Amino acid sequence: MINNLPPIPFYPRQCEPSIAPDRLATHTQSLSRSRRNIGEPDKYWPQHSTLKIALYDYEIDDEYVQAVIKAASHWLPHINLKFEFVTGDEGDVRISQNLAGDVGGSSKLGTDAKEKPWYPSMYLPRNHADPRFEYVVMHEFGHMLGAHHAHQHPEAHIPWDIKKIAESYKLTGYMNEQDMKKNLLPLPRTSTYDFLPYDPDSVMHHEVEPSMTDGNWGQSESWEISDGDIAWAHKAYPTPEQP
Template identity: 30%
Template structure:
């Protein structure tokens, strides 16, 4: 072990998306890149565990059991709040708000020491129970440069992956040296964890350019990288800030939105969509009667559709569907109420016939 070894983020394993065989390369690439991203304009609500019973029992080396809390001190929470604000300050279309009820939160944050720092990626958090963490911070976020950990974990929640696993980086590891490095303090990772978080090449990344300055990049000491040779001798030490490429990619996925620009969608009115992969169309729905409605996409496309209710300017998730890779179109069946406002957001993975997609409700 070396003196500059630092604790690293360990992504929890997530089940792979099951897709049917025979999909074209374009469809696969679009689904892989965009499948964990949020529809733009989503408000992500985050919650800090704070109850005395919030925690985990851990078995100590002597066989005894100790309860370790998930609650974090005010200064630890403040470091996370500042990091959410830093991502929002990029001018993105996503919004972040803190809530006091865990049942309202998509992102639930713990500060369990000894459990490492980690987050589920993008929409994977929706599959985690409301009593469980989707993000954890295992060390002091007020230490020098430590707040980069909060920026990094929030980046995962936005759908970003580890940049050092970018297949375009061309990194060739001294694998045994990497396994030995991470097996000791402060990470104590087994080989499977090290492979999952470092050695493994990803099939979904932000773009085709390797960004060694990304906040999603681990630092590495000299001697762990065989190629490119300059990093073998110097190592890699990212600055721990949101890089220019990080900002560009996140703005590309979540460009700023003006809710007043959304056109109104009328019942039985088919609205054609002329979207490129990754683009999104938003519509305002103001039903003229309280009843059950069907909201559906049409055409040869993979798409995710999400319906929100506008509650005094706060968009609350109502229903969503994702038809990626399937031989059907996204469809929502919901009860809507006269006098209330709803926002429909449709994000395209890919379409294989131009200008042949549409949305309608009835």
């Protein structure tokens, strides 16, 4: 399971971007079309397939389901897959709501969702009216499509203060240190991953609070699919229309 960061209690979720001066140049370059993402091709779904996406405990016209569909559909113009949303517990992807009731989510990576089909493969926040809901859905659907965290790119070079983060995670009781590291630290440079250029504006990038680093590094959440995410999606699931 790939988890979102829990809400870190001492950090306001929707503050202005906190980008340290030495990162502004990099941030400005984000319009470059070369910025992309990290994928794991062995976990991509079959090309041009239709994924059956089941939501537990809802009617299809429920406001909650419609909010999930709307947010997830932001990926559709950029991939050659189709999503078929159904209610119930049978689907390639099975979505439940976060029992903890927090604002985070989690998802299996790509086709890992097929393992243990009697369990949910994705958890989403309960409150679809939360302004951050759409971002969380897009982020978790990115994992579901086979995308890893952009902040785990070996070229991200984020100077995490691991001790401090471990302490804050312990306080919230959200996940253990091993899982925390699995969700934050750079992925190994192996052929398992398709590393495209590092994209700090990716919807797959976690917010990085400067106090959780050596103090000189910060990144806000991007609440939209970035040009880099689109480039990744085109590479993972090429569409005939793409250049």
